[in-house]
């Protein structure tokens with residue numbers, strides 16, 4: 001059975017002054033334990049899809065099911081990790097990690113132990129009592145990851161979580177996140193602009209196009225690449241082949257868009 005299903009989902013943003021058709025007829029399904037990437041240009045609706053899955057906004061039309069139940073009825077724990085870490089500067093690292101269980105009234109006796117174990121796994125047990133201000137961007141994002149995992153979500157929504165980091169830190173974190181999520185067999189949807197990141201972390205890549213946002217092509221990541229660390233995936237010959245295919249598909253879409261603009265221009269003249 002599909003773990004997450006979107007059926008013919010469209011979304012329009014309305015305001016007094018504007019109307020944006022953000023998504024049109026999006027259908028996708030994600031299996032339990034699968035890692036799927038949404039890849040596409042800015043404005044193609046990737047974050048809108050995550051917000052709909054998380055139940056933050058309701059789609060205009062179509063259906064979104066988590067384990068077969070419509071999102072508002074689902075009680076499934078969802079983890080959300082964003083580009084910014086949103087750590088509270090006045091709280092220590094361990095306090096920041098425990099915010100979710102505290103708000104959800106799930107602060108059991110062993111939850112602090114679990115938090116320390118997770119901090120240990122990401123190499124941060126020694127800064128549990130420090131404040132976020134004394135940590136680097138990569139360390140802060142690792143805290144954000146622990147804060148996401150502590151509530152034991154079954155599905156993780158990752159909205160460009162590495163895009164604000166320097167390149168070296170980003171590669172290291174991709175390895176860490178990939179290893180952790182696979183070891184805990186989490187289902188994940190990653191939003192990214194980065195072709196390399198999508199190939200090296202996911203099982204399947206859904207390529208999107210903008211105006212309105214739609215899925216144009218689905219790429220399966222070859223099985224040989226899936227259980228490798230992202231850093232090593234980037235060296236595999238099959239990585240390069242897939243990268244070229246995706247690059248070609250993206251450029252084809254751009255060329256089509258340019259042609260439409262040129263045709264419109266010529267019609268206006």
Ligand SMILES: Nc1ncnc2c1ncn2[C@@H]1O[C@H](COP(=O)(O)OP(=O)(O)OP(=O)(O)O)[C@@H](O)[C@H]1O
Nearest residue numbers: 013014020021022041042043044045046047048049
């Ligand atoms: N709250 C909103 N009100 C009106 N329009 C919005 C709103 N949020 C997003 N949009 C519009 O919907 C479209 C899709 O936006 P969305 O942020 O989902 O795309 P994205 O692919 O995640 O972009 P990026 O990669 O730049 O984050 C864009 O045209 C955007 O301007």
